[in-house]
Amino acid sequence: MNDIFLRACRGETVPYTPVWIMRQAGRYLKQYQKIRKKVDFLTLCKTSELASEVTMQPVDALGVDAAILFSDILIPVEAMGMKLEFFEKKGPVLSPHIRDKSSLKKLLVPKPEDKLHFVMNTIKILRKELKGKVPLIGFSGAPFTTATYMIEGGTSKNFLHTKRMIFQTPDLYESLMDKVTQTITEYLKAQIRAGAQAVQLFDTWAGIFSPQDYRRYALSYATRVIEHIKNWQKNENRGHIPVIYFVGECAGLLKEIKTCNADVLGLDWRLNIDDAIEEVGNGFSVQGNLDPCALFLPKQRIKERVKDILSRTSSARGHIFNLGHGVLPETPVDNVVALVEHVHNLGKR
């Protein structure tokens, strides 16, 4: 049984640096494309047999040290009562967007085992199929990042509607965030009950804030989720399920981020990982932080990049190698395979 990923999360000694890749199940894999030809993205997320199949694909093809549940961060938002659609190129569309009290009122805090049973089912299938080969990571969008999609109605450039709500109707924002935070907390607890052995909170868009706004309008809600899960774990004697907190564009926010009580901080590539380790101290393991575009380099130069990152992480409590964001659909699979091999070879203790 390979539990190196979990041990690195907890800051325990490991024989080599573990590696997994954000969006490791996805379009860059032919096996994945084959399944997507038969079903649309949402159907794939909701069909446990297929979702577990694509979750397994990179475990077999790449030799990574963890599997991550195949799903989407907007799945729990649909369960809250919003209409969710995915369009080629345009991305996700949520309707009607939440910008006033009446639309907010209609949102539920769903019971995950009821409305999101297919996710828990996928997790149960996966734990059986994995047979302890590698641990299974569950995940959710962090409250702020999830809420941006609900307020904007999809992806955004400036997040103007979101910031407008925050700055002009802070009470409305807080009410929305209460519902979103509760939903996410219950969703992650259900994932852990179903068998997730670690969970990652994706705060992909939290880097759009100044440090003070980040602390108040994004971090505080992520912290609430993490604290709740930590307390619940303790009260239910569930052992130490690591929580990874990933923030996109985190370079200016580390002083704030390090006040949370996640086990692992996920870092993007726009900063030196050694500077981040120095700033956050020894209370955390770190995860990251290769530029996803570096996978378009020749293999020899990918190796140099791996070496460089590994050389910067020697003082970390623990290090899980990963990209600084999701792998891009255009990425050559060979280079991803080479990356994992380089990490395993060069990351030996």
Added chain:
Amino acid sequence: MNDIFLRACRGETVPYTPVWIMRQAGRYLKQYQKIRKKVDFLTLCKTSELASEVTMQPVDALGVDAAILFSDILIPVEAMGMKLEFFEKKGPVLSPHIRDKSSLKKLLVPKPEDKLHFVMNTIKILRKELKGKVPLIGFSGAPFTTATYMIEGGTSKNFLHTKRMIFQTPDLYESLMDKVTQTITEYLKAQIRAGAQAVQLFDTWAGIFSPQDYRRYALSYATRVIEHIKNWQKNENRGHIPVIYFVGECAGLLKEIKTCNADVLGLDWRLNIDDAIEEVGNGFSVQGNLDPCALFLPKQRIKERVKDILSRTSSARGHIFNLGHGVLPETPVDNVVALVEHVHNLGKR
């Protein structure tokens, strides 16, 4: 004559903190919209009488301490031989995009006084109209940011084509950057000859890099421009024309940025300005760094934000108040006026 902006750039004593606003001439102003109803954006940029008129609008309406030439960073790219079009919503389109040797070969290094005479003409008109009321800032995109548009053919999300060229055909990238860097250097020199009293280099997209890639693939070219201008100024006894270097998403790149020899570093809002000042030291003045979306706050809270930023800049060699990015088209003008007043009142020495 109000030269407070220039003195703050040079780190000299000033009676109050000067302020100007990136994109201060633009869509959020009714006066600007009125002119844009008559002419399209490119025509406006190229018609010196109109371009100087919209440049003056915010000087009169807001009471800012500097005027900035109304133009677009893609204007010199058109002069290099690419076709430039602007579309509502989609933004600029440059064609044909530069991704191989043959398309690169067709690019010129234009003589600015020839191909870009309308820009120099606008500057000359403005210096007459301003009568020393406030200084006039000239500008250009920095080489990397300019090149992204040429390679992508417009704006981009991941800058994948740009990074692919950098990572897979570095010689091609270098040849392109040679032409772009020369063009920009000559363009800024011509602006100074025409009367620009300071210049800003916009490296808006340079924050997409890891620190090492930033140093090698963006900063090195910006530095080349700045050094050339500095030497030329010295050789021609042109006095001290300040150079402002703005990098978007700069938080993780400050250790690199501080090796350049600009007078002023322009900072975005995703970091604490006091942390940046501590990092870059006393060789620079700083410019920034209010979140453009903070202008949607109630006026009293805008005042608090101004106070906060001013309190963080007391140890700076010099500070020019600005937003961390361009003002948004939806911004209420009243709030911008209030911002300038708050800076002037609260920033008194």
